[in-house]
Amino acid sequence: MGKKREKKEDPPPAGAPLWMVTYSDMVTLLLCFFVMQLSMANFLDPGKVDAALESLRAAFSTGGVFRTPEVTAEAAKNSDMPESQDENKDVLVAELRDVLSQQIAQDMIRMTQTKTEVRMRLDESIMFRTGSSELHPMAYKVISDIAQALEGEKVTVVVEGHADADGSEETRNWELSSARAVAVVAELRNRYGRDGLPVIDGKHLKAVGMGEFRPAEIKDGASKWNRRVEIVIRGRGTAAQGAAFKVESIIGVGNGG
Numbered sequence: 001m002g003k004k005r006e007k008k009e010d011p012p013p014a015g016a017p018l019w020m021v022t023y024s025d026m027v028t029l030l031l032c033f034f035v036m037q038l039s040m041a042n043f044l045d046p047g048k049v050d051a052a053l054e055s056l057r058a059a060f061s062t063g064g065v066f067r068t069p070e071v072t073a074e075a076a077k078n079s080d081m082p083e084s085q086d087e088n089k090d091v092l093v094a095e096l097r098d099v100l101s102q103q104i105a106q107d108m109i110r111m112t113q114t115k116t117e118v119r120m121r122l123d124e125s126i127m128f129r130t131g132s133s134e135l136h137p138m139a140y141k142v143i144s145d146i147a148q149a150l151e152g153e154k155v156t157v158v159v160e161g162h163a164d165a166d167g168s169e170e171t172r173n174w175e176l177s178s179a180r181a182v183a184v185v186a187e188l189r190n191r192y193g194r195d196g197l198p199v200i201d202g203k204h205l206k207a208v209g210m211g212e213f214r215p216a217e218i219k220d221g222a223s224k225w226n227r228r229v230e231i232v233i234r235g236r237g238t239a240a241q242g243a244a245f246k247v248e249s250i251i252g253v254g255n256g257g
Contacts, residue, residue, distance in 0.1 A: 109142075110225075117234045120146075121216070124227040133179035135187065143184065146231065147191035147199045154236045158206045159184045164226035165212040178209025184229055204236070 108123040124130075127139045150157070161177035161184075185207040193199045216225035 120231040122229045133183050143187045151193045151199045156204045156234045158232040160230040161209045162228050163212045174211040177211050181207035
C-alpha cells in the first residue's frame with residue numbers, strides 16, 4: 001500500500017493583507033482631512049496653527065515629529081513670561097528707588113495691587129493745576145518714570161480721571177475728569193523707548209472720565225483723594241507680575257489703602 005500523499009496548503013495571495021489595505025485607506029483619508037483643515041487655517045493666528053498641529057499629533061501619535069521650538073534667551077526676553085521677582089527688583093531698585101521719594105513721603109502717590117492689576121492713585125496736586133486739565137510740571141517727571149518702568153512690558157494701561165462733588169455742575173465734573181485722563185494718556189503715548197518706538201502702543205491705552213461718581217475708598221484724607229487720577233495697569237496674555245514689581249519700585253515698597 002502506498003503512502004498517503006499530504007495535501008499542501010495554497011500559498012497566500014500576492015500583495016498586502018486585506019486588513020492592511022483597509023487600514024491604510026482609513027489613515028490616508030484622515031491625513032487628507034487634517035491637511036485640508038491645516039490649509040484652511042489662518043496662519044496669521046499662531047493659536048489656530050498650534051491647534052491644528054496638536055490635532056495632527058493626537059491623531060497620528062507622532063509625539064516628537066512636530067518638535068516644540070527651543071526657547072532662546074532672546075525669545076524669552078520678548079515673551080509674555082515675566083522675569084523672576086528678585087530680578088525685577090534688583091534691576092529697578094538702582095534706577096527708581098528714590099525717584100518719587102519726596103512725593104511718597106508727602107502722601108501724594110498710593111498703590112494697590114491684586115492678581116490681575118496694579119492701580120496707582122496720583123493726587124491732583126502733583127498732576128494738574130487747580131481746576132484745570134493742564135499738566136503740572138511735576139507730572140511730566142512722574143509720567144516719564146512710569147513709562148520708563150513699563151518699557152518692554154506687555155500691558156494695557158487705563159487712566160481714570162476723578163473729580164469731587166464740590167458744588168460744580170455734574171457736566172463740568174465729567175468734562176474735567178475726562179480731560180485729565182486724556183492728558184495723562186497723551187503724555188504716556190508720547191514717551192518713546194530705546195528702540196525709538198512708543199513705550200506703550202496707543203491701542204493699549206485708554207482714557208476714562210469718572211466724574212464725581214467714584215469717590216476714593218480711603219478713610220484718611222478722603223476729600224483730597226476724590227480729586228485724583230488713577231493709572232490701572234493690566235497684563236496682556238499672562239499676569240502683569242513683572243510690571244507690578246516695576247511700578248512698586250517706583251512708588252516704594254508699601255501699598256496704600
